[in-house]
Amino acid sequence: MRVDMFENIWSYRELFIRGIWVTLALTAVGYIGGFILGLFVGLGKLSKRKWIYYPAKYYVDFFRGTPLLVQILLIHTALIPSLFGHSLGFFVSGSVALMLNSAAYNAEIIRAGIQSIDKGQMEAARSLGMPHNTAMKLIILPQAFRRMIPPLGNELIALLKDSSLVTVIAASDLLYAGKVVAGAYSRFWEPYLTVAILYLILTFIFGKIINMIEKRFSNSYVPSSRKSISSDRRSRTGGDKR
Amino acid sequence: MISVRNLHKSFGDLHVLRGIDYEIKEKEVICVIGPSGSGKSTFLRCMNLLEDITKGEVVIDGVKINDPKTNINDIRREVGMVFQQFNLFPHMRVLDNITVSPIQIRKMNKKEAEELAHQLLKKVGLSDKANAYPEQLSGGQMQRVAIARALAMKPKIMLFDEPTSALDPEMVKEVLDVMKQLAVEGMTMVVVTHEMGFAKEMGDRVLFLDQGILIEEGSPSEIFSNPKNERTKAFFSKIL
Ligand SMILES: Nc1ncnc2c1ncn2[C@@H]1O[C@H](COP(=O)(O)OP(=O)(O)OP(=O)(O)O)[C@@H](O)[C@H]1O
Ligand SMILES: [Mg+2]
Numbered sequence: 001m002r003v004d005m006f007e008n009i010w011s012y013r014e015l016f017i018r019g020i021w022v023t024l025a026l027t028a029v030g031y032i033g034g035f036i037l038g039l040f041v042g043l044g045k046l047s048k049r050k051w052i053y054y055p056a057k058y059y060v061d062f063f064r065g066t067p068l069l070v071q072i073l074l075i076h077t078a079l080i081p082s083l084f085g086h087s088l089g090f091f092v093s094g095s096v097a098l099m100l101n102s103a104a105y106n107a108e109i110i111r112a113g114i115q116s117i118d119k120g121q122m123e124a125a126r127s128l129g130m131p132h133n134t135a136m137k138l139i140i141l142p143q144a145f146r147r148m149i150p151p152l153g154n155e156l157i158a159l160l161k162d163s164s165l166v167t168v169i170a171a172s173d174l175l176y177a178g179k180v181v182a183g184a185y186s187r188f189w190e191p192y193l194t195v196a197i198l199y200l201i202l203t204f205i206f207g208k209i210i211n212m213i214e215k216r217f218s219n220s221y222v223p224s225s226r227k228s229i230s231s232d233r234r235s236r237t238g239g240d241k242r
Numbered sequence: 243m244i245s246v247r248n249l250h251k252s253f254g255d256l257h258v259l260r261g262i263d264y265e266i267k268e269k270e271v272i273c274v275i276g277p278s279g280s281g282k283s284t285f286l287r288c289m290n291l292l293e294d295i296t297k298g299e300v301v302i303d304g305v306k307i308n309d310p311k312t313n314i315n316d317i318r319r320e321v322g323m324v325f326q327q328f329n330l331f332p333h334m335r336v337l338d339n340i341t342v343s344p345i346q347i348r349k350m351n352k353k354e355a356e357e358l359a360h361q362l363l364k365k366v367g368l369s370d371k372a373n374a375y376p377e378q379l380s381g382g383q384m385q386r387v388a389i390a391r392a393l394a395m396k397p398k399i400m401l402f403d404e405p406t407s408a409l410d411p412e413m414v415k416e417v418l419d420v421m422k423q424l425a426v427e428g429m430t431m432v433v434v435t436h437e438m439g440f441a442k443e444m445g446d447r448v449l450f451l452d453q454g455i456l457i458e459e460g461s462p463s464e465i466f467s468n469p470k471n472e473r474t475k476a477f478f479s480k481i482l
Contacts, residue, residue: 118327120327123329126292127290127322128322128343128392128395129347134346143331221377
């Protein structure tokens with residue numbers, strides 16, 4: 001009986017595969033957009049100018065202080081129809097909602113990352129005559145990004161999971177595939193367990209990739225110190241290559 | 243070259259500099275000494291507007307730096323600064339630490355800037371460290387790179403804020419030697435220091451600051467052998 005059910009699920013595999021792609025696409029668009037927007041909002045929260053600071057602050061407060069589910073419904077059923085006169089489909093609404101939401105979380109990560117860089121770095125850059133924005137771009141952000149990698153990685157995995165909320169606006173994502181099968185057979189264990197396992201595999205893969213990136217950018221700025229030692233040795237025996 | 247006129251600086255209610263007047267001439271080496279918290283760093287930082295000036299003025303080469311019309315970045319290009327904590331950029335090689343500003347700000351081309359950097363590294367005795375990262379250097383080496391980095395902007399004046407205070411004793415000399423060489427070459431320098439030996443040997447004038455007031459000023463021999471003010475005497479009796 002149970003084996004039969006998994007066979008039924010297998011016959012829906014294309015729906016699940018499509019669901020995985022939709023989930024990944026929503027996550028990717030939401031995350032990349034959320035990162036870029038979050039960078040500006042995060043910088044805004046560091047601004048001394050009130051007319052920049054307060055909009056950034058209220059933005060973060062709103063999107064962190066209200067449920068994502070509510071934001072998705074507001075954007076899909078109210079905001080977009082009133083801006084464009086009609087719905088633009090679940091993908092636009094869903095990715096916009098995920099983007100706006102993750103921007104608020106990323107903004108806080110980016111702000112904290114920038115603030116964690118020693119004040120002396122900005123002072124040294126300014127004392128060399130760099131304007132504030134140049135110093136931010138060349139000196140502060142490259143250092144801050146390294147420290148942001150772990151929390152930004154967590155944010156990516158959180159967003160991947162949260163993207164399942166767009167099912168409420170009939171998005172054909174991974175969770176939706178499970179829902180369809182559950183509805184078709186009135187069975188709940190197998191379809192939703194399948195969905196859970198597929199999410200688990202996705203978050204596991206993302207976790208591995210993030211771990212690799214973290215390792216690559218942790219503790220030392222010296223690019224792969226091991227390699228440079230061995231190439232030193234080679235150049236010592238084989239003459240100076242430079 | 244630098245005129246400081248009635249310079250006041252407050253942090254909120256804390257009145258740190260209370261009316262400092264002083265003229266620094268070209269090629270002079272000015273050493274600033276005084277107890278901790280007397281405002282030495284603040285005095286130095288006002289000269290390149292790392293702190294905004296509460297009252298009074300600082301004029302460099304006829305340009306009032308704390309005039310709203312003055313471009314701060316233009317001023318800072320002419321005033322090099324060396325910090326107690328080095329503040330090298332850890333994500334850049336030594337070479338890039340030195341060239342980043344000439345390339346970005348002076349619009350020097352890369353090749354020219356790197357030639358300049360190699361010259362400066364030779365001058366501070368670190369020719370072999372161009373491709374190293376700051377974390378691979380000792381404190382003394384980092385501070386010498388920081389000096390080279392400041393010199394790469396070809397400043398007219400160099401400010402040093404306790405450049406050797408964060409160093410292990412055996413590294414102090416290598417940094418002081420670089421500074422001496424600069425002084426001999428005629429760089430105008432303002433040096434906040436606890437190295438009385440350096441002040442005695444290289445200082446043209448020594449300024450004693452206490453509680454935000456310039457208490458006493460004179461040649462090293464006047465200040466060290468024959469201080470007039472009671473507070474200066476008390477300070478020396480504590481440290482010597
Ligand atoms: N950014 C700031 N905000 C508030 N107070 C400050 C700030 N910078 C300095 N101060 C205060 O101003 C006073 C003078 O500080 P300053 O750093 O100029 O002293 P200093 O003579 O350089 O001392 P030290 O020898 O310890 O370096 C101190 O009481 C200090 O706490
Ligand atoms: Mg100080």
